[in-house]
Amino acid sequence: MRPVYYDFHIHTALSPCADNDMTPNDIVGMAILGGLDAIAITDHNTIGNVAAVIKAAENAEKQHGRPLLVLPGIEVSTAEEVHVLCLFADIEDAISFDADLSSFYSIMPNREDIFGSQIIFNENDEKIKVMERMLIAPTSISFDSLHALTDEHNGAFIPAHIDRDSFSVISNLGFLPPHLKIKTVEVTQKGIEKNNNTYTDNFSKHNIITSSDAHQLWTINDKENFIQLPEVSANLIIDFLR
Numbered sequence: 001m002r003p004v005y006y007d008f009h010i011h012t013a014l015s016p017c018a019d020n021d022m023t024p025n026d027i028v029g030m031a032i033l034g035g036l037d038a039i040a041i042t043d044h045n046t047i048g049n050v051a052a053v054i055k056a057a058e059n060a061e062k063q064h065g066r067p068l069l070v071l072p073g074i075e076v077s078t079a080e081e082v083h084v085l086c087l088f089a090d091i092e093d094a095i096s097f098d099a100d101l102s103s104f105y106s107i108m109p110n111r112e113d114i115f116g117s118q119i120i121f122n123e124n125d126e127k128i129k130v131m132e133r134m135l136i137a138p139t140s141i142s143f144d145s146l147h148a149l150t151d152e153h154n155g156a157f158i159p160a161h162i163d164r165d166s167f168s169v170i171s172n173l174g175f176l177p178p179h180l181k182i183k184t185v186e187v188t189q190k191g192i193e194k195n196n197n198t199y200t201d202n203f204s205k206h207n208i209i210t211s212s213d214a215h216q217l218w219t220i221n222d223k224e225n226f227i228q229l230p231e232v233s234a235n236l237i238i239d240f241l242r
Ligand SMILES: [Zn+2]
Pocket: 075, 083, 160, 161, 167
């Protein structure tokens, strides 16, 4: 077994609330500088920049010989406004999941002047286009249905920042629905520090992961959190999380 240093909650410039310099190559560069083995790209309600970040990591490895595993992901806001990280082992699963989820996406147009811009890049950090629909708006899929859909597409369903007072399963539903098979929950770094053993006690049967939820380049994690696996592999990571 070896430690796999990770940050499984990173936004790109496609998320309206993220900095516009959250580009594929800058994210990959920061993650490699920080010594990470694996990251996940998790924009709000879209996988629009995932493929570009995966290609940027592949190009970086060709140039410098340093691998960085990029997991396709998405931070879905459910109808109850609960944030959930859905992570996948390969891009095909993420694409088919996104296709099924698309009928639940809000069709309201973004207000760039209020919420910020939503930029789609290619793997060379060139701006391809701006996404029109408002990504900050919740989807219309329920927490339970999102769990089923994620499972159907072989993904890991991870309730995000469960210690936060808003947009979390605990704040909005009051508890983790016991009838759903949920193996992993995300607690923020602050939540871990503030509450000592509260989460490890209450969620002792779960994996607890902590990621940056980075919206700025400098907040991407260094070698802070790890999981133990035989090797760095997308399938092993998703098997561990789901
Ligand atoms: Zn969130």
